[in-house]
Structure formats: C-alpha cells, structure tokens
Amino acid sequence: MVCQFCKLKEASVHVTEIADNKVKKVDACAACAKEKNYNDPAAFAIADHLLGLGAAQKMEEASEAVGALSCDQCGYTQADFKKSGRLGCAHCYDIFSDGLDSVLKTMHKDIRHRGKVPAGMQSAMQSALEGAHRLQSLNRALQAAIAQEDFESAAQWRDAIKAFKASE
C-alpha cells in the first residue's frame, strides 16, 4: 500500500480515526505520519526488541532524565532515540549521556571503554587514567587517615584532593 500523502513510499502507519461519527482511514509512510502527527503506538516496541527486556523502561527513565533534549548538531531528539534505539551522530553521545549510562549498563560489561584507542588520543587517555589513579590513591589515604582518627593528616589529604581536582 502506498502512502496517501506523498504517494511514493510504502505506507507503514495505519490509523483509523473516528471524528463526527465518520470513520476516516489513514495510510501513511513513516515520514508523512510524523509530519502529520499520526503516532504509531507499535513503534515503542522496537527499542525493546533491539535492546532486550527492560531496556525500554530504562530508556523511558533515561528520557525523563534528559527532559526534552535534542542534539544541537544533528537535531536528533529523545523521542527519536526512544523510537529507534539508535543515536543520530557522535555529538548525541554528549547530549544524551545523562540517561545513557543506565541503558548501557543493561547491555554491556561496563560503561567505560577499555579497548583500542586511536593513536592521536593515547597520550590524553593515559593522563586521564593516571589522574584517576592518583585521585584513587589520595582518596584511599584520606579514608585510612579517617579510620585511624588522624584528623590532622585527613585534613591535609582532603586539601590535596581539592587541589588536585581544581588542577584537572
């Protein structure tokens, strides 16, 4: 069946509307349906299917967390993400990152990349990693000092952490 609006693409959205006691049937392609505001309730299931059970719910929580965000570079919206389970461009990962982590947790081993790094990025990644290690060891020292009730040292460690974070 061909879309009744553009008469080009295959109709994938079929809506039966009852208005003023008249039945009106609409058969539209996805693009025209979106333009004319006919929602396809079945589309919600796609993300579920793609990402496994529970992902759709996570996605919903995620989209609530990001509110009505859209990507300023490619125009992708949270609704697009929810519908397709895919993102629009590289920048989307920055825009939608708040809600994304909970989705990623359901599908991956961890939410941090531990694989190959492009040659140009290696030194930056290395220093970020070293920074994280340094911060971890400072935190450990702070916790140890607190545990021993050595509050003078603890205060020093706390200031060191503060200074380190400021320098980052």
Added chain:
Amino acid sequence: MSIIDFLVPPSEACLRSGPHDKIVLSSRVRLARNLRTVPFPSHSKKAERIKAFETLMPAVKSLTLLGEEIFAESMDKLPALDKQVLVERHLISREHAAKNAGSGIVLNREENVCVMVNEEDHLRIQALRPGLQLRQAWTAIDAVDTALQEKVEFAFSERYGFLTACPTNLGTGIRVSAMLHLPGLVLAEQINQIIQAVNKLGLAVRGLYGEGTEALGNVFQVSNQMTLGEPENDIVERINKVLLQIIEHEENARLSQMEKKPAVLLNHIGRAYGVLANSWSISSKEAMNLISFLRLGVDLGVFGKTPKSLTDELFLRSQPAHLQLAHPLREKLGSDERDLFRAQMLRERTSLIPNPDPQALLGRREEGSPE
C-alpha cells in the same frame, strides 16, 4: 568488472580450509566505525551520506593492506542478483544489500577483507577466515583499522570509545563471530542446552544469515553481544574458548551417536544421499538440511575420499542467487522453477559422490571398542 567475475567460483571458494573446519565453517571479526563530523547513516540526509561515501571510499580503496586488486563499487551500481550473491557468500549483510546510492562495498582479491560503507554505521570493516581463526581475523582487521585512522578521523570518546549508531555496538565496535556446523548436537538433542549455556555467557547464537534467521542445515552463528567495558583481545579470547568447548561437545556427540546409534546416523546420511541424488524438485530448506547430513557423512568417512569442499559447494550452489547465476538464461526463476533446477544441479553433482559405505562407520566403531 562485475562482482560476479571478481569473485572466485563456488568450487574454488569452498576449497579454502582452516583449523577445525570440520565444525567451524568460518571466522569473522568486524569493527563499526563512524566519521566524527557527519551524522550516522541512519539519521543523515542524502547529501551527508554522499559526503561520507566520498570521504570513505577513496580512503578504503587506497589502503595498501588490501593489495592492488580490489573490487570497489557503489551499491546502486550492483544488480539485485549480484547483491544477493554477496549475501550468500556472507560478505555483506542483508541490510546492506538493500542499500543504494551513497552506500558502497570494497572487497580484496583474497575475499578475506570486506568493507561496507554506509551500512548502519559509516564503516563496517570485516575480516573473514576459514575455520577457527578468530585471532588471525582480529589481527588483520586491527591493522586495517589502524591504517584507516591515519586517513580519516573517527568518532571516539574517552569515556565510551568508538561511537556507533546503535549503543549495542559502542566502545570497541567489535563483533566476533563464527559459523558452526553442529549436526551431532542437533541429533543428540543437546543443541538447546548448548545454546542456553552460551547465552548465559553473554554470547548470541543465531541462524545462517545472522540476526533473526533460521538455523538451516544445522549451521549456527555464535557472536559476542557486549562491546563496551573490556578490551578486544579479551572478547576474542573468551569466544575462542567457548568455541573450543562447543567443538569438543560436537565431537563427543558425533562419537557417542556412532557408538550408540550407528543405524540412526547411517539412516540420516543414507537418506540424505538418496534424496539429493534422486529428487526432481527440492526447496532450499530441505536441500540445506540434507546437505548437512551429507557433510557429516563425509566427515565420518562414509563417502570414501569425497572432499568436504564438495558438500560445501552444494550448500552454496543451492542458495537462490547462486542457483540463478548458474542457470543458462540467468533469468529470474520462479520458486517452482528454482526447485526443479536445484534438484537437477544436486543430482548431477551428487553423482560424483560414491554410495555411502556403512562399513566405514561400523568398522571404525569396532576398531575403537575393546574386544
């Protein structure tokens, strides 16, 4: 040159061999990569897709790693039949076969590195090897990826790694997979247990043509699902380990069937041979399931010195596009005509295989058992 002329004929393609190839038909590693500055293909406008295409095709074509003789073409230049042949050779995905202008393919002479441009991601680069050679495939595609990074800038974040259209591919963008022939486990009715166990390890088990396809001819595809949070090597090694165990289970299943139910095994193999050698109309599904038993028979020595490449060739030639290609008219065949032509091809080729020799199976069994 058309892709059909570029590809080696099925008889030659099926001669490729590798470790454990009685059970592991092929190994594959693919990486998903995207350009930093262009939206992902699924969301980009035609002009953007063409921009990505025009950036990436020359970059891939100029890779010295691929050698001088390569096939590179835009998908809209390929006839539907040629695309289907590429799917049946497992060189491109069914999704990619549906693509047209703005998408492309680059394949090397050895047919072991194949790049899809503008599939779901800007680049899907894959290395293929016969038998169980996941490490070799990973090393090969890693080198291609590194060489490409000198030419184009990929979307990468320190936090999430390589960025992909679908978050399921995020991080390494790696999909490690192997195609397995498991008639023993199917006959022993242990296959579901194996699939469940493999699923628990975070690996997917699929049919012959990947996602959402049936396991025709007892062929299963095992692949990783998680791509983020661990290095590529760990993923490759884990799958390798799991595959070695599946191989062991399949070998055991075959041995125990030979030991306990040789008549059942011979019945399957003999009937498969009988039908393939004598049918006048056969669907691809039936053909593939029977060829699977023929291959098992070859593995077990029931068909003398018949090489397994012959059964693999039958398997490939039974696929619709390959069948049509072999037809003298190359016209689009209806499914009824195809079933007739398939049966004819199978009759002709199985005539090269001797009658099954039950002694090969029973004799071997007696040798192995204590007096």
